[in-house]
Amino acid sequence: MPLYKNGSFVQDAWTTIREGEAISPAGHVIAPLAWWQAERQAFDQSHVPIGVLIEPGASIDDFIADLPRLAVIALVIPKFQDGRPYSMARLLRERHGYKGEVRATGEVLIDQIQPMLRCGFDAFEITDPITQAALEAGRIPGVAHFYQPGVNEAPQPGARPWLRQAGR
Amino acid sequence: MYRYDEFDAAFVADRLNQFSDQVQRRLSGELTEEQFRIHRLMNGVYLQLHAYMLRVAIPYGALSPRQLRKLAHIARRYDKGFGHFTTRQNIQFNWPALKDIPEILGELASVEMHAIQTSGNCIRNVTADHFAGAAADEIEDPRPYAEILRQWSSIHPEFTYLPRKFKLALSGAPHDRAAIQVHDIGYQLVKNEAGETGFAVYVGGGLGRTPMVGHKIRDFLPTKDLLAYTQAIVRVYNLEGRRDNKYKARIKILVHEKGFEAMRDAVEAEFAADKSDLLALPQNEIARISAYFAPPALTERPADSQALKARRARDPAFAGFVDVNVAKHRQDGYGLVTISLKPIGGIPGDATAEQMELVAELAEKFGHDEIRVSHEQNLVLPHVALDDLPAVYDALRAQGLATANAGLISDIISCPGMDYCSLATARSIPVAQRISERFADGPRAREIGAMKIKISGCINACGHHHVGHIGILGLERKGVETYQLTLGGSGDESCTLGDITGPGFSYEDVVDAVETVVDAYMGLRASPDEDFLSAYRRVGMAPFKKALYERDSGSDI
Numbered sequence: 001m002p003l004y005k006n007g008s009f010v011q012d013a014w015t016t017i018r019e020g021e022a023i024s025p026a027g028h029v030i031a032p033l034a035w036w037q038a039e040r041q042a043f044d045q046s047h048v049p050i051g052v053l054i055e056p057g058a059s060i061d062d063f064i065a066d067l068p069r070l071a072v073i074a075l076v077i078p079k080f081q082d083g084r085p086y087s088m089a090r091l092l093r094e095r096h097g098y099k100g101e102v103r104a105t106g107e108v109l110i111d112q113i114q115p116m117l118r119c120g121f122d123a124f125e126i127t128d129p130i131t132q133a134a135l136e137a138g139r140i141p142g143v144a145h146f147y148q149p150g151v152n153e154a155p156q157p158g159a160r161p162w163l164r165q166a167g168r
Numbered sequence: 169m170y171r172y173d174e175f176d177a178a179f180v181a182d183r184l185n186q187f188s189d190q191v192q193r194r195l196s197g198e199l200t201e202e203q204f205r206i207h208r209l210m211n212g213v214y215l216q217l218h219a220y221m222l223r224v225a226i227p228y229g230a231l232s233p234r235q236l237r238k239l240a241h242i243a244r245r246y247d248k249g250f251g252h253f254t255t256r257q258n259i260q261f262n263w264p265a266l267k268d269i270p271e272i273l274g275e276l277a278s279v280e281m282h283a284i285q286t287s288g289n290c291i292r293n294v295t296a297d298h299f300a301g302a303a304a305d306e307i308e309d310p311r312p313y314a315e316i317l318r319q320w321s322s323i324h325p326e327f328t329y330l331p332r333k334f335k336l337a338l339s340g341a342p343h344d345r346a347a348i349q350v351h352d353i354g355y356q357l358v359k360n361e362a363g364e365t366g367f368a369v370y371v372g373g374g375l376g377r378t379p380m381v382g383h384k385i386r387d388f389l390p391t392k393d394l395l396a397y398t399q400a401i402v403r404v405y406n407l408e409g410r411r412d413n414k415y416k417a418r419i420k421i422l423v424h425e426k427g428f429e430a431m432r433d434a435v436e437a438e439f440a441a442d443k444s445d446l447l448a449l450p451q452n453e454i455a456r457i458s459a460y461f462a463p464p465a466l467t468e469r470p471a472d473s474q475a476l477k478a479r480r481a482r483d484p485a486f487a488g489f490v491d492v493n494v495a496k497h498r499q500d501g502y503g504l505v506t507i508s509l510k511p512i513g514g515i516p517g518d519a520t521a522e523q524m525e526l527v528a529e530l531a532e533k534f535g536h537d538e539i540r541v542s543h544e545q546n547l548v549l550p551h552v553a554l555d556d557l558p559a560v561y562d563a564l565r566a567q568g569l570a571t572a573n574a575g576l577i578s579d580i581i582s583c584p585g586m587d588y589c590s591l592a593t594a595r596s597i598p599v600a601q602r603i604s605e606r607f608a609d610g611p612r613a614r615e616i617g618a619m620k621i622k623i624s625g626c627i628n629a630c631g632h633h634h635v636g637h638i639g640i641l642g643l644e645r646k647g648v649e650t651y652q653l654t655l656g657g658s659g660d661e662s663c664t665l666g667d668i669t670g671p672g673f674s675y676e677d678v679v680d681a682v683e684t685v686v687d688a689y690m691g692l693r694a695s696p697d698e699d700f701l702s703a704y705r706r707v708g709m710a711p712f713k714k715a716l717y718e719r720d721s722g723s724d725i
């Protein structure tokens with residue numbers, strides 16, 4: 001599946017598995033949260049990169065202890081109108097200082113890329129061909145002025161304190 | 169009035185370009201109708217029964233004459249010559265063509281207006297007391313805080329896809345004219361024991377199918393924490409609110425199902441966990457925004473106006489208008505003039521282009537350039553010298569705008585109902601018109617006194633019938649309209665939901681039923697000073713039930 005990251009499409013080094021499938025000892029696997037929790041002991045001694053797949057009903061508290069161990073957190077967007085992953089991404093970045101990849105998977109569409117970036121997502125699995133074409137052409141629709149701070153946006157001198165303007 | 173700076177203007181221009189691009193992509197087929205629907209709603213564009221409807225935000229109800237003239241121009245040029253003021257300080261145009269909408273949004277942007285977030289599952293237009301900055305009982309002006317909330321909530325990246333719409337309202341006075349307890353969040357400015365200003369915070373109010381009065385979640389929130397606390401509430405809601413059923417998706421249901429204490433604890437925990445100071449409002453920023461709302465320089469005048477007295481003495485209609493439509497200003501010699509958009513037998517909230525232009529002109533001549541839109545669908549001139557009232561009255565009368573019924577029985581809130589709304593189960597505007605004709609705005613209406621009638625054309629309750637002193641809900645039973653009455657509702661600081669009287673009434677009989685309730689009240693009130701709501705709270709439902717349902721069996725109340 002095409003993966004958009006840091007402004008371009010890149011080779012996806014990760015495989016997402018379903019519950020019941022084996023987590024490869026070589027890692028680079030994104031596993032459903034429950035599956036990872038059931039299997040994690042096998043990886044106690046290993047440092048292979050692991051990711052988890054988080055459904056929007058989950059709470060960060062369910063895997064907060066694992067954050068240092070996780071290289072990818074893939075947040076499922078079941079429908080593009082589901083706003084829960086936006087809050088989760090911000091909490092991961094701002095509250096928990098998570099530095100790994102926060103990936104969007106599911107119904108990821110072009111008009112949601114900008115707000116997702118502003119909430120701290122940095123990788124996007126793209127299935128929609130129109131979204132893919134727009135991203136390939138470098139067209140991310142959105143606005144260039146923001147009334148609230150976003151993740152990793154430097155404060156603008158002189159701007160209202162609650163306001164941050166993205167450096168685009 | 170708030171004035172856009174370069175940043176605000178650039179933001180609205182950005183948004184307009186973004187929307188025009190979305191319209192283009194919809195036309196070229198790049199966006200499906202379902203995808204486009206979400207975007208057009210977030211820019212205030214609805215598809216109604218007969219046509220597209222554009223809903224324009226009037227943040228906290230404040231308008232300048234220039235803005236009102238622009239709305240008049242839009243009504244004339246792109247619509248059928250009128251606009252409709254809503255119960256949430258918005259104006260709706262019911263007949264624009266989709267192709268014209270980007271152009272209309274451009275016209276609005278030229279006067280610092282927009283339609284951003286007047287619909288959709290996001291934080292909606294922030295509303296406030298329409299008497300803000302002028303009322304005699306005000307603690308502090310809520311508009312600067314409403315403006316700060318407006319800015320912060322605009323295209324908020326985290327809160328654009330909430331489970332459902334989300335409405336904020338603010339009041340700066342102990343008497344709540346903004347119905348804050350039936351909003352998702354209500355902020356009430358208060359003073360603490362140390363004399364500092366802050367907010368009492370209410371959460372989880374709302375009408376609709378499952379009406380609920382908001383819970384007070386905080387007695388005192390320092391003003392600097394306004395945004396951080398709002399973020400905490402909305403974040404808990406965004407993460408935990410139901411998304412499986414749109415009728416159970418509002419925050420009121422979350423509060424109800426989770427339990428108020430658990431909700432309060434979750435919000436407080438989220439608020440406490442946010443250690444960043446990013447959203448803290450510095451005092452100088454509050455002061456900077458507040459400066460835009462500095463009261464106009466009103467020259468000192470005697471408390472009694474001779475011109476007013478003289479005209480009163482010889483013109484009872486004028487006297488009636490002043491008694492009913494002019495409220496006490498905090499400065500002697502001035503009044504707040506309510507311009508009723510409820511002409512007898514008319515459509516509540518409608519105003520023609522000519523009427524809007526007249527109000528703009530009066531605001532320039534006599535009103536220090538300020539106009540307000542109330543959630544009761546009227547307009548207000550907040551700073552008029554009592555000496556000028558005769559001239560203002562005469563001008564209003566010439567345009568059919570001097571209906572003397574503010575707060576009286578014919579000042580009815582009604583949703584559009586069957587006439588415009590595809591969800592309606594009954595007519596509501598014609599019921600409002602018939603009640604208005606029955607009681608009018610003369611001595612009888614004044615004799616009845618303070619009375620809020622609110623009418624909805626289906627259980628979605630856009631007419632707020634649950635908080636009407638008399639509420640009317642139009643339903644459909646076996647293909648026939650039937651109207652349920654509720655009594656004793658109130659949307660102010662004593663917020664209460666009305667009680668259902670019993671079986672409904674037919675379209676033909678509903679006005680008689682209202683009259684029966686009114687007559688029963690007149691017969692039982694302790695004195696002419698005891699208004700309907702107070703009387704109802706004293707005696708309860710029984711006498712009204714009796715009057716309504718035992719008439720035929722010989723009772724003669």
Ligand code: SF4
Pocket residue numbers: 583584585586589590591592593624625626627628629630631
């Ligand atoms: S209450 Fe019902 S009929 Fe009236 S505007 Fe709302 S949805 Fe339409």
